[in-house]
Amino acid sequence: MTAAGGWYVYGVLLAAEATEAIFRDVAGVAGGPVTLVVDGDLAAIASEVPLSEFGEDAILENLRDPGWLEARVRAHERVLAAALHAAPVVPFRFGTIYHDEGHVREMLSAHRGLSTALVRVRGRRELGVKGFLAAVAADAEPATAEDDTSAGRRYLEEKQRARRLAEERDAQRAQWAEEAHARLAAVAEAATANALQPREVSGRDEEMFLNAAYLVATEREREFRAVVAALEAEFGPRGAHYELTGPWPPYNFVEDPA
Amino acid sequence: MTSSSAAAQQDVTLLELVDRVLNKGVVLTGDVTLSVADVDLVYVGLRVLLASVGTLEQLESAPR
Numbered sequence: 001m002t003a004a005g006g007w008y009v010y011g012v013l014l015a016a017e018a019t020e021a022i023f024r025d026v027a028g029v030a031g032g033p034v035t036l037v038v039d040g041d042l043a044a045i046a047s048e049v050p051l052s053e054f055g056e057d058a059i060l061e062n063l064r065d066p067g068w069l070e071a072r073v074r075a076h077e078r079v080l081a082a083a084l085h086a087a088p089v090v091p092f093r094f095g096t097i098y099h100d101e102g103h104v105r106e107m108l109s110a111h112r113g114l115s116t117a118l119v120r121v122r123g124r125r126e127l128g129v130k131g132f133l134a135a136v137a138a139d140a141e142p143a144t145a146e147d148d149t150s151a152g153r154r155y156l157e158e159k160q161r162a163r164r165l166a167e168e169r170d171a172q173r174a175q176w177a178e179e180a181h182a183r184l185a186a187v188a189e190a191a192t193a194n195a196l197q198p199r200e201v202s203g204r205d206e207e208m209f210l211n212a213a214y215l216v217a218t219e220r221e222r223e224f225r226a227v228v229a230a231l232e233a234e235f236g237p238r239g240a241h242y243e244l245t246g247p248w249p250p251y252n253f254v255e256d257p258a
Numbered sequence: 259m260t261s262s263s264a265a266a267q268q269d270v271t272l273l274e275l276v277d278r279v280l281n282k283g284v285v286l287t288g289d290v291t292l293s294v295a296d297v298d299l300v301y302v303g304l305r306v307l308l309a310s311v312g313t314l315e316q317l318e319s320a321p322r
Contacts, residue, residue: 251282
């Protein structure tokens with residue numbers, strides 16, 4: 001008498017390298033145990049979820065609830081982090097759910113290309129680097145009490161100056177982004193620059209100028225970190241700041257297998 | 259200020275996570291799959307979450 005359930009899939013491993021022991025200490029997005037669904041040489045990392053929470057309509061409703069979302073997103077990542085620790089893993093996007101185990105097997109057998117993706121990420125992990133530029137101090141208050149003509153001219157001059165400054169900053173940001181991305185990509189197996197996030201999303205005062213991910217061989221991670229430190233040392237005094245995150249499962253480097 | 263910047267730091271990590279977990283990774287059609295529009299919704303939700311730990315003040319006071 002179980003409630004209607006689905007199978008939530010986190011990602012895929014090679015069956016030969018996967019054991020459920022990898023996931024002994026982590027719970028799934030719905031709190032239950034994480035298991036493996038095997039088909040041929042592939043193993044899907046999966047757990048059962050109630051459709052009352054993860055069904056088509058329910059999940060859309062739940063996505064609007066930040067508390068629900070945070071807990072599930074963190075759970076999804078914990079499961080994949082456990083996998084990454086043990087073996088190469090191809091991460092799936094959040095919210096890929098099948099009605100039963102049979103459908104999960106069908107998915108595996110229909111996407112043998114996942115094996116190729118697993119080979120590609122072997123011995124490599126994703127590192128994220130974001131670059132921020134310190135916020136400029138607000139412009140000085142314009143002087144008060146002027147006659148209309150000079151106030152008007154002053155206003156136009158101020159506007160022009162502000163536009164010029166903004167252009168200069170844009171050019172500088174683009175140049176720093178290019179420079180950092182080239183140096184980081186040089187020690188990575190693959191690199192991708194993602195769209196910059198506006199302040200409303202980043203939640204920060206600084207302006208983002210780089211939002212990139214790098215697929216780095218594990219034996220070169222130290223070297224990669226040294227490049228980030230060098231960038232910080234060189235551009236830090238000029239207002240730039242670099243943030244390194246990871247290692248992550250290779251979210252940015254798994255092309256959709258045909 | 260220390261505790262609220264710690265909270266902000268925590269959120270940046272969550273955002274970093276959401277950026278990957280919801281926007282990247284292999285997208286296969288499951289019996290239930292989220293669309294791009296669904297994911298956009300998440301950012302709306304996330305903004306609420308960021309706001310709930312004090313970022314809202316920054317957003318509101320930030321010059322536009």
